[in-house]
Amino acid sequence: MYSEKVMDHFKNPRNMGEIENPSGVGTVGNAKCGDIMRMFLDIDENGVIQEVKFKTFGCGAAVATSSMATELVKGKTIQEALQVTNKAVMEALDGLPPVKVHCSLLAEEAIHAALWDYAEKHGIKIEGLQKPKNDISEEEEEEEY
Ligand code: FES
DSSP: OOOHHHHHHHHSOSSBSOOSSOSEEEEEEOTTTOOEEEEEEEEOTTSBEEEEEEEEESOHHHHHHHHHHHHHHTTOBHHHHHTOOHHHHHHHTTOOOGGGHHHHHHHHHHHHHHHHHHHHHHTOOOTTOOOOTTBOOHHHHHHHO
């Protein structure tokens, strides 16, 4: 059912963990399955993503897509990171079963939420970035756990 790449990223997730004092952090959740993904970004003064880590409380496909998403945005500029859509993540993983497509959306939204947080903290506007729908505010988050 899963490609070798999905299994590889599920079993050996890359960039798992957190960043202390990140430039931006975003947490998103899927109301249907209840899975949660948090993405931490370290962005330098040139707008390049130097470090990225994730934590996912979710299914195997969510772990694999977050892992691949971190690999895809690392070393990229903010604008390049915005091009990392869930489709791009799925393609990089050699596809996902249709019932698991929403898991890859969570990865895209987590990146966007972290970039949104970065933009808010720095008082800037990132061209083409919309406020993520599934962003979980800190208060709601505490109730979740
Ligand atoms: Fe919820 Fe995969 S089943 S993210």
